[in-house]
Amino acid sequence: MKKIVKDYLGKFELTLFSVILALTFIGFIAIYSATRTSPNEQGFFFKQLTTWVLSLVFMVGMIYIPTQHLKTITIPFYVISLLLLIGVLIFGKVVGGQRCWIHIGGFSFQPSEVAKISAVLALAQFLTRQQTNIESLKDICIALFIGLFPVLLIMMEPDLGSSFIFFAIILLMLFWNGISMFGLFFVLSPGAAAIASLFGTYYFMGALVVIIGVLIFFRKDIFLSGSIVAINLAAGFFVDYVYKILSPHQQKRILSFVDPNSDPLGAGYNSLQAKIAIGAGGFFGQGYLSGHQTQLHYIPEQWTDFIFCTIGEEFGLLGSLVVIVLFGVVFLRLIRIATSERDKYLSLVVIGTLAIFVTHFLINVGMAIGLMPVVGVPLPFISYGGTSLLCNMSLLGIVLNIYKNRIER
Amino acid sequence: MIGEVSHSESRKPVIQFLVIFVLAVYISQLIRLQIFNHTELEQKSMENSMKAIEETPLRGVFFDRNMKLLVENTPTYTVRLIPAEYRAKSDSLLESIMGFAPGTIRSIIAKNSQYSSFVPLKLKRGVEFEVIGWIEENIDKLKGVNYIIEMQRGYRDSIMASHLYGYTKEINPKLLEADKYYTPGDLIGYNGLEKKYEQMLRGTKGFRYVLVDSRGREVTQDKARMLAAIKGKDAVLGIDADVQRVAEKELSPYVGAAVAIEPSTGEVIALASSPSYDLNEFSYFTPKEYISKLYSDKEKPLFNRASMAAHPPGSTFKILSAIAALESNVINENSTLGCAGGFTFGRFFKCHGHHGAINVVHAIEQSCNSFFYQLIFKVGLDRLADYAHKFRLGRKTGIDISEESAGLIPTEHYYEKIYGPNWPKGIMVSLGIGQGEVNATPLQLAFYCALIANDGKSFVPHVVKGYLDENKKLVPASYEEVNTGVSQKTFDLVKKGMFLVVNGGGTATNIKTSEYEIAGKTGTAQNPHGKDHSWFIAFAPFDHPKIAVAVLVENAGFGATYAAPIARKMMDAYLLKGKTGIKDYKIAKMEVPD
Incomplete structure (x- = not known):
């Protein structure tokens, strides 16, 4: 009996599971506080509770799906998620200027959340192919294409926040797969060029000069270097194009991050109010259900994008640290599982999961504490949102599955 | 097909370091906000949500030397509109009730668009009772329209005394800038005694503190911090109502x-x-025609001849x-x-x-x-x-x-x-x-x-x-x-x-x-x-x-011929007060030059 329990526990990542369960409970507490006084969102608490039960079912299902089946479904799943992303652009419902939701029957979900998982699986699949050579420019480009094709569609919704996540997924998975420094530079430089182009032409030119300097340092052949410069140029112009198709409020959000004083009462307002809420929390917090910023709705979307403000205001530094430490545990656990996993595909899936969780966390919390632009992504396991919770719990299920069936080295 | 993970051992510490580093940055930012900037940000949070609502004190009134009431505060209707609740389809009905030109309401709302749409806008002060009746009649069609009672100066005893009393009017931006006591929409004495004795007459504003949500809606009232308004001081004038009335009439x-x-x-x-x-034309809303009539009059009615x-x-x-x-x-x-x-x-x-x-x-x-x-x-x-x-x-x-x-x-x-x-x-x-x-x-x-x-x-x-x-x-x-x-x-x-x-x-x-x-x-x-x-x-x-x-x-x-009889009537009014049968007297026809 004792052995069975021990055996079972040895196959079950109890720490990861309980930490994530704790995060979902914190989520319930925060969602209740953030929505109880607003007439339109009062039902969110119970909706989230229902989804949570469903997400546990998903998780259990994922724990027991044979891991080799994951590989089998990878390509169909990737194709379906792309179709869903196309579908949302056609049939989607516009909420807040964005076309992110598909409604089927009484349910609605965000295909972009699903696409994140499918991109992780597809990338893992591609990178573990025998003939894939991570050092070849062609294969890097294919990897980029797999990861970025959904971004192209998501940008048309447009959903800026989710797009960042995909970049992080690609980057982290390539890195984990052992990409060389030059390869990494090749992947990273368009991103740097893109961000620089947001700040203006001079920054973009500066970035290009640096990139050319680095290329000279690597002493690669002229054709390769030329292509990289061309890609960087294209990235800059692409961002410029994307910036133009963004809705004005999203443009303002980016502008207000680039120059915080550009619109103090508009886009900068959200960021300011968020900082006020967290600062007002102090060490012990204003007390549950007693945060003025939260209860009087000075923070927009405080049940999703700005849920961390509710925690920061009502539970203070103490509460915020608990959340951060719990996430830290999740991240380190995921790194450990990925490291110990001998199957490259599964290891990459865990790292992809890590990328999803880490970037969501970084953007969401960073937004609330004024370190990230206000682009709007949910905080995993805590923010209100069915699709996000279901996807994240499914990812947890996959990770638990991988842990359970791990082939230790 | 099991691919070997060849790089994870070397890449793990990099990722671990990055994760821990970023978490440390976030924690330090949280400490900065929640510990070092706590006081300042909490203050800002309070400023956000605590709103002081002014309670206008009753303005001091004027008594004459015999304690007869000369200038009083009379209740008057002010029609207000809450933009958030108001529907544009009511425009034409409301405009016809209020006697506004078409488009007036749109422009009033547009002018105040920088304020919260839950804060009532004053459409018109000193509204006639009949108009209120019409609003009551149509109240279900006029969502977001209401009226309150405000005080207006009332002048008693058929005395004009326009140059003496002066008038009160909504404060202009220049005066608003000069004295922090006032807020937009406050009434202030613009002339005569109303101006000279403004400080004494205005009283002291009271404040109610309310919690407002992000849209400016009142949530609760903070009873503990309420500060009652203090009524302005009533002035007793040396004026004798009878003499003043006779002087004006003559x-x-x-x-x-x-x-x-x-x-x-x-x-x-x-x-x-x-x-x-x-003066009644000057309290609250002065018709443009009236102003231009006063200014174009070559006898200059606004000019106080008595002292000027x-x-x-x-x-x-x-x-x-x-x-x-x-x-x-x-x-x-x-x-x-x-x-x-x-x-x-x-x-x-x-x-x-x-x-x-x-x-x-x-x-x-x-x-x-x-x-x-x-x-x-x-x-x-x-x-x-x-x-x-x-x-x-x-x-x-x-x-x-x-x-x-x-x-x-x-x-x-x-x-x-x-x-x-x-x-x-x-x-x-x-x-x-x-x-x-x-x-x-x-x-x-x-x-x-x-x-x-x-x-x-x-x-x-x-x-x-x-x-x-x-x-x-x-x-x-x-x-x-x-x-x-x-x-x-x-x-x-x-x-x-x-x-x-x-x-x-x-x-x-x-x-x-x-x-x-x-x-x-x-x-x-x-x-x-x-x-x-x-x-x-x-x-x-x-x-x-x-x-x-x-x-x-x-x-x-x-x-x-002209001035002396007026003086006599004024003296009669003062010295023969209460005596009946004051004889009228003839105006002498003395055409003697001085």
């Missing part, structure tokens, strides 16, 4: 002014200027010449000067009669020009000016209403500045009889008369006697004492002359009455632009003066 056909002062105290009993304007119109005082000034001469001993009561129908100084200056050898008392009684033509050369210009200043001529009296003209008493220096050291002395001739450059306002002449009546002693003229304390007891205001230092003997002489003006063979015998004894002096200010201005100053009763009056009727002619 002046109304003319352009002119009348001022009555209690000689012993300096209290202003009446202060009227004609033409006048309707400076005209030559004419023969009323002769008393001052006499006082200056007697006081500087250039003449005594027995001195006589000859009048042969005029006086020659370079040219011939006319008198209106042949008074022969005449002494000072009779010179006042008869208003003999020749006597005073000669007198000014004996007294000298500067000495005359000195005495004039003692009687607050040629300088502001210091009355407690905002606008006042100083008038003009020329000195030698004044002429030297204009004409050089060899200025023609002939100019002085007419100054002796109050013509030429010398100028005085009705207020100045009333106070001058009050000082004569009270033998040279009084207080700076003032409208406000004091205010009422919490127990409704008068707390008197203190005013500077005025003492001319002129001897009793001199006053006895000039007052005798003034007595004879009315009761002897003087120029204003038409207002003589058996009820009480009046002393007075007529005056006619030469007006190069048209008909002469008619002046009359008087005090009564002669033995124990209770009222001193100055009346100016512009472009009317001889003083006794």
Whole structure:
């Protein structure tokens, strides 16, 4: 009996599971506080509770799906998620200027959340192919294409926040797969060029000069270097194009991050109010259900994008640290599982999961504490949102599955 | 197909480090916000959500000297609109009810779009009861429209007193900038007493503290921090409602002014200027047509003639010449000067009669020009000016209403500045009889008369006697004492002359009455632009003066004909208060030039 329990526990990542369960409970507490006084969102608490039960079912299902089946479904799943992303652009419902939701029957979900998982699986699949050579420019480009094709569609919704996540997924998975420094530079430089182009032409030119300097340092052949410069140029112009198709409020959000004083009462307002809420929390917090910023709705979307403000205001530094430490545990656990996993595909899936969780966390919390632009992504396991919770719990299920069936080295 | 993970061992610490590093950065940012910036950000959070709502105190009212209510606060309807609840489809209905031009409501809403749409906008103040009835009738179609009761100034007792009271109006941006007490939409005194006594009348605002949500909606009220408004202080005026009403009524056909002062105290009993304007039109919402009518009127109704119109005082000034001469001993009561129908100084200056050898008392009684033509050369210009200043001529009296003209008493220096050291002395001739450059306002002449009546002693003229304390007891205001230092003997002489003006063979015998004894002096200010201005100053009763009056009727002619009867009626209203059967008297038709 004792052995069975021990055996079972040895196959079950109890720490990861309980930490994530704790995060979902914190989520319930925060969602209740953030929505109880607003007439339109009062039902969110119970909706989230229902989804949570469903997400546990998903998780259990994922724990027991044979891991080799994951590989089998990878390509169909990737194709379906792309179709869903196309579908949302056609049939989607516009909420807040964005076309992110598909409604089927009484349910609605965000295909972009699903696409994140499918991109992780597809990338893992591609990178573990025998003939894939991570050092070849062609294969890097294919990897980029797999990861970025959904971004192209998501940008048309447009959903800026989710797009960042995909970049992080690609980057982290390539890195984990052992990409060389030059390869990494090749992947990273368009991103740097893109961000620089947001700040203006001079920054973009500066970035290009640096990139050319680095290329000279690597002493690669002229054709390769030329292509990289061309890609960087294209990235800059692409961002410029994307910036133009963004809705004005999203443009303002980016502008207000680039120059915080550009619109103090508009886009900068959200960021300011968020900082006020967290600062007002102090060490012990204003007390549950007693945060003025939260209860009087000075923070927009405080049940999703700005849920961390509710925690920061009502539970203070103490509460915020608990959340951060719990996430830290999740991240380190995921790194450990990925490291110990001998199957490259599964290891990459865990790292992809890590990328999803880490970037969501970084953007969401960073937004609330004024370190990230206000682009709007949910905080995993805590923010209100069915699709996000279901996807994240499914990812947890996959990770638990991988842990359970791990082939230790 | 199991691929070997070849790089994870080397890449793991990099990722671990990155994750821990970023978490550390976030934690330090949290510490910065929640520990170091906590106080400041918590303060900001409070500023966000705690809203102080002002409670407007009741403005102090005006009582007359007999505690009759003159200016009160009357409730009036203000129609408001809450943009967040209001629907644009109600525009045409609401506009027709309110009597607005189409599109008015859109523009009002657009103008206030920077405020929270949950904060009510004031559409119109002082709305008629019928309009409220219509709103009530259609209240279900007018979502977001409501009305509140606000206080408006109400003027009692059929007294206009527009120039005296002044009016209250919504504060303008300039004044708002100057005094932090006020907030937009506050009413502030713009003129007269309302302006001068603004601080006393406005009271102290109270505050309610409410929690508002991000859309400006009140959530709860913080009872503990409530601060009640303190009512403004009620002012008690020296004004006598009856005298004021009579003065306004009698002046109304003319352009002119009348001022009555209690000689012993300096209290202003009446202060009227004609033409006048309707203060009711100024409270809250002034129609553009009314304003432009007032501004285009060539008689300038907004101009307070009582304290601002400076005209030559004419023969009323002769008393001052006499006082200056007697006081500087250039003449005594027995001195006589000859009048042969005029006086020659370079040219011939006319008198209106042949008074022969005449002494000072009779010179006042008869208003003999020749006597005073000669007198000014004996007294000298500067000495005359000195005495004039003692009687607050040629300088502001210091009355407690905002606008006042100083008038003009020329000195030698004044002429030297204009004409050089060899200025023609002939100019002085007419100054002796109050013509030429010398100028005085009705207020100045009333106070001058009050000082004569009270033998040279009084207080700076003032409208406000004091205010009422919490127990409704008068707390008197203190005013500077005025003492001319002129001897009793001199006053006895000039007052005798003034007595004879009315009761002897003087120029204003038409207002003589058996009820009480009046002393007075007529005056006619030469007006190069048209008909002469008619002046009359008087005090009564002669033995124990209770009222001193100055009346100016512009472009009317001889003083006794127009100004004197008005003065008499004002004195009647004051001295014969409550007595029935005050006989009307005829206006004398004396077409004698001064």
